[in-house]
Amino acid sequence: MAPIGVLAVQGDFLEHRNMLDSIGIESVEVRLPEQLENIDGLIIPGGESTTIVQLIDIYEMRQPLLEKARKGLAVWGTCAGMIVIAKHLKDKRPDPLGLMDIVVSRNAFGRQIDSFETDLDINGIDGPPMHAVFIRAPLVTEIGNGVEILAEVGHGKPVAVKQNRILATSFHPELTEDPRMHAMFANIAHSIQ
Amino acid sequence: MATEIKPNTGTWTVKSGLAQMLKGGVIMDVVTADQAKIAEDAGAVAVMALERVPSDIRADGGVARMSDPQMICEIIEAVTIPVMAKARIGHFVEAQILEALGTDYIDESEVLTPADENNHINKHEFSVPFVCGARDLGEALRRIGEGAAMIRTKGEAGSGNIVEAVRHARKVLGQISHIRGMESDELMATARDLKAPYELVKVIHQTGALPVVNFAAGGISTPADAALMMQIGVDGVFVGSGIFKSETPQIMANAIVKATTHYKDPEMLASVSKGLGASMPGIDVRTLPESEQFATRGW
Numbered sequence: 152m153a154p155i156g157v158l159a160v161q162g163d164f165l166e167h168r169n170m171l172d173s174i175g176i177e178s179v180e181v182r183l184p185e186q187l188e189n190i191d192g193l194i195i196p197g198g199e200s201t202t203i204v205q206l207i208d209i210y211e212m213r214q215p216l217l218e219k220a221r222k223g224l225a226v227w228g229t230c231a232g233m234i235v236i237a238k239h240l241k242d243k244r245p246d247p248l249g250l251m252d253i254v255v256s257r258n259a260f261g262r263q264i265d266s267f268e269t270d271l272d273i274n275g276i277d278g279p280p281m282h283a284v285f286i287r288a289p290l291v292t293e294i295g296n297g298v299e300i301l302a303e304v305g306h307g308k309p310v311a312v313k314q315n316r317i318l319a320t321s322f323h324p325e326l327t328e329d330p331r332m333h334a335m336f337a338n339i340a341h342s343i344q
Numbered sequence: 345m346a347t348e349i350k351p352n353t354g355t356w357t358v359k360s361g362l363a364q365m366l367k368g369g370v371i372m373d374v375v376t377a378d379q380a381k382i383a384e385d386a387g388a389v390a391v392m393a394l395e396r397v398p399s400d401i402r403a404d405g406g407v408a409r410m411s412d413p414q415m416i417c418e419i420i421e422a423v424t425i426p427v428m429a430k431a432r433i434g435h436f437v438e439a440q441i442l443e444a445l446g447t448d449y450i451d452e453s454e455v456l457t458p459a460d461e462n463n464h465i466n467k468h469e470f471s472v473p474f475v476c477g478a479r480d481l482g483e484a485l486r487r488i489g490e491g492a493a494m495i496r497t498k499g500e501a502g503s504g505n506i507v508e509a510v511r512h513a514r515k516v517l518g519q520i521s522h523i524r525g526m527e528s529d530e531l532m533a534t535a536r537d538l539k540a541p542y543e544l545v546k547v548i549h550q551t552g553a554l555p556v557v558n559f560a561a562g563g564i565s566t567p568a569d570a571a572l573m574m575q576i577g578v579d580g581v582f583v584g585s586g587i588f589k590s591e592t593p594q595i596m597a598n599a600i601v602k603a604t605t606h607y608k609d610p611e612m613l614a615s616v617s618k619g620l621g622a623s624m625p626g627i628d629v630r631t632l633p634e635s636e637q638f639a640t641r642g643w
Contacts, residue, residue, distance in 0.1 A: 160605050161389060163364040182605065197365045198389070199425050205387040206605060231365070242424060257424060263448035264471050266358035267351035285351075286361045287426065287448070326361050 152341050156181040156190035160206035162198020162231060166325040167333070174330045176337045184215040192225035192316075192340025195232030197286070197323050200257065203235055204245035213248065220250050225316040225340035233319040234289050241292060251317045252295025259290035259321075271322070273302040273311055276331050283310070283322035290321060316340075354471030356493070362426065362449065362473055363494035363557035366390055366580055370570065370601050371559070373397050373584040376415075377422035383587070386597035390426040390449065392582065393419040398455045398502030399585035399624065402636070408456045410438040413445055420446060428475070433642045434460025436469075443472040449494070450474045452487075454641035455501045455584075464642065467491030477561065479512045479639055481519035481548070482538030486643075488556055489541040495554060497578070498639040499562015502585050504626030506569045508639055509562045513576050516558070524552040562639065565590070565623045567603030567616050574607035591621030 155171055157164045159180035171178045181187060193216070195203065207213055220226055228236040234255050237247045241256040260267070266287055270280040291309040294300065302311035302320075310321035316339055324332035369389030374380040380391045395411040396404065410431055420427045426448035431438035433452055438459075442450050452465050454477050467474040468491035477498035478484035484495045497516070499509030523534060523545065531549055535542040547555050557580070560573035565586035573581055583600055590596040599616040606612035634640055 159368070161368040161387075163367060165367070166364065198367075199365065199369065201384055201425055202369055202387045202389050202601075205385075206601075209387070209602065244424065262446045263358075263362055263426060263473065264443065264446065265353060266362065267353045268355055268357055269351050284357055284361055286358055286365060323361065326357060326364065 153189050153191040154179045155337060155340055156187065156193045158193060158195045158203070158207075158232075160210065161202050162196040163323070163325060164194075164196045167194050167196050167229075170325050170330050170333045171337070174334055174337070176333070183210055184212050187212065187215050187219055187224075190224070192227065192336060193219075194336070195226065195228040195235050196325065197230040197232065200231040200234035201245045203231055204247065207235070207248070217248060217250070220317070223316060225318075225336065226250055227318040227320075227336045229320050229323055229325065230286065230288055233291075233321055236317065236319055238295070251312070251314045251319055252298055253291050253312060253314075253319065254293035255289045256292050257289050258287050259292075260285060260288050263287055269304065271302050271304070271310070273332070274299075275301060275335060278331070281324065281329055281331065282327050283324075284326045285310075285322050288321045291319070359473035359493035360556050363475070366426075366494075366559075367557055368605060369580045370597075370604050371428065371580070371582045372587055372597060373582075374419065374588070377418045379588055379593075380419045380423045380427075382594055383597060384423045384425050386594065387601040388425060388597065389580070390428055391419065391423060392428045392430065392451065392584075393447075394430055397585040397588060398638070399504070399589055400502075401455060402502040402638075410435070410442065410456070413441060416442070416445055416447065430456055431465070432456040433458040434463050434465060436465045439465050439470060439472075439474075443470055447472060452476050452492075454498055454638045458641050464490050467493075475559070477639075477642070478516065480515045480538075481523075482540045483643065484516055484554060484558075485538065485540035485544040485548075488544055488554070492556065494557050494559065496559040496561040496582055499560065499564070500629045500632070501562045501638050503563050503629055503632075504565045504585065504589075504624045505629050506563045506565070506572065508629055509560050509564060509573060510576065512562075512639075513560055513573060513578055516554075517577050520548055520552060520554070523548045564600075565626065566620070567599045567613060570600050571603045571607040571613050574604060580604065585624050589624035591623075596620055596623075
C-alpha cells in the first residue's frame with residue numbers, strides 16, 4: 152500500500168494530513184510532478200482554486216496528474232479541490248483539470264458572510280449525519296453520465312459527488328473531528344482497480 | 345440524499361476556517377481593480393483593497409481612514425478571490441460599512457490612524473471575520489479574545505524592512521514554546537503577565553499553537569523575505585508596498601508567490617530571485633521616531 156498524497160501548493164493540506172494520521176493512514180505532501188509517483192490517491196485540499204490551478208500549471212503538474220488519473224489514481228477534491236477537478240465552471244476562471252464530468256459554480260452560496268455549517272446525510276457514510284462546513288463553497292450545477300450524487304443540500308443542489316475513483320465535496324470534512332469521509336476515500340484509493 | 349439545510353452562518357468555524365484556506369498563500373495590497381487582477385493572475389490567495397499602500401500613507405502623513413467604498417466594490421467586482429479591507433482600530437462603524445459592502449475579511453489595522461486609543465472592535469459581534477496585528481503573544485491573545493479569527497505580525501508596514509516582522513514572529517513563537525513547556529500551575533501568572541485571557545493561555549499550553557492562523561506582515565519586500573518568514577514558522581504572508589512599489593510588480597508578485605510555496609527549497613528560491621529589478625526602497629526602522637511607527641498603535 153502506498154501513501155495518500157495531499158497536494159500542498161496552498162490551502163489547508165495540513166488538516167487533511169492530520170485527519171488521515173488520526174485513522175492511521177500514511178500521507179505525503181505533493182508540491183512537484185515527481186511527487187505524484189508512488190501514491191495511491193491524491194487529495195486536493197481547500198484553498199483558493201485560482202491560486203491552486205495557477206500553481207499546478209506553474210509547477211507543470213497538469214499533464215502528469217491527468218495521466219495518473221487516467222491510469223486510475225484516486226482523487227478527492229474538497230471545496231477549492233472540487234473546482235480544480237471539474238470539467239467546466241460557470242465562471243471565467245480558473246481553467247479546471249476536467250477529471251470529473253461535472254459543471255461547478257464557484258462561490259455558489261455567496262460571499263464569506265454567507266458561509267455556513269450544517270448537518271448532512273451522505274450516501275455511503277453510515278451512522279449519524281456528518282457535520283459539514285461550507286466556506287465560500289462551490290456547488291455542482293450539472294452532472295454527466297456515471298456521476299453519482301452522494302449528498303445534496305435542499306433539492307437539486309449536489310455537494311458530494313463520485314465518479315469511479317474520483318470524489319468531490321463542496322464542504323470541508325478536514326475542518327471537523329469526523330474522519331469518516333477520509334476513511335471512505337482511503338478505501339477507494341487502496342482498493343484494487 | 346437531500347438534506348434540508350438549517351444553515352448556521354457567521355460561526356467561529358467558518359470565520360477561522362476561511363483563514364485556514366489562505367494558508368501557504370500571499371495576500372497582496374492593491375489600490376485599483378487592475379492591480380487586483382494582476383495579483384489574482386500571479387496566484388495571490390486574497391487581496392487587501394486600500395486607497396494607498398502603507399509606504400504612501402507614511403509619506404503623505406495626515407489621518408488615514410477606511411478606503412472609499414466605491415473603490416472596494418470595484419475590486420470586489422474585478423476578482424473572484426477573497427477581498428479584504430482595513431478599518432481603523434476601534435472604528436466599529438467603518439467595520440459595519442465594510443461588512444455591508446460584502447468584504448470577505450476585515451483588517452483592524454494599525455496602518456490606519458486609530459479611532460480609539462483604548463479599545464479595539466468587539467469582533468464577536470460581526471459575521472465577517474477579522475484579522476489583527478500583534479507584536480507579541482499577549483497582544484495576539486487579546487485580539488483573539490475580542491474575536492479575531494486570524495492574526496498577523498505587525499512588522500513595520502511601508503518600511504520595506506523585514507526586521508520588525510522577524511522580531512514579532514520570533515517573539516510570538518518563542519512565547520508559545522515557553523508556555524508549552526510550563527507546568528499547568530504557572531498559567532494564571534503567565535496570563536497576568538501577558539495581559540491575556542487565561543482560557544486562551546490554557547489552549548496554548550495544551551496545543552502549542554495559536555488557535556487561529558498566523559501570517560507575517562509589515563516589511564516583506566522580496567521573495568527571500570517571504571521565505572524567511574515561512575521558515576521562521578508563520579502560515580502565510582501579507583505583502584503591502586513590496587509588490588506595487590517594486591520596479592516590475594507582475595514579476596515580483598509571481599516570485600513572492602513561488603517563494604512562499606517553496607520556502608524550504610533554496611534552489612527554487614534562487615531561481616525566482618533572479619532578474620526582479622529594483623525592490624521598493626527601504627528605511628531603517630531605528631531612525632523612525634515613535635510617533636511615525638505604525639506598530640506601536642493599539643495595545
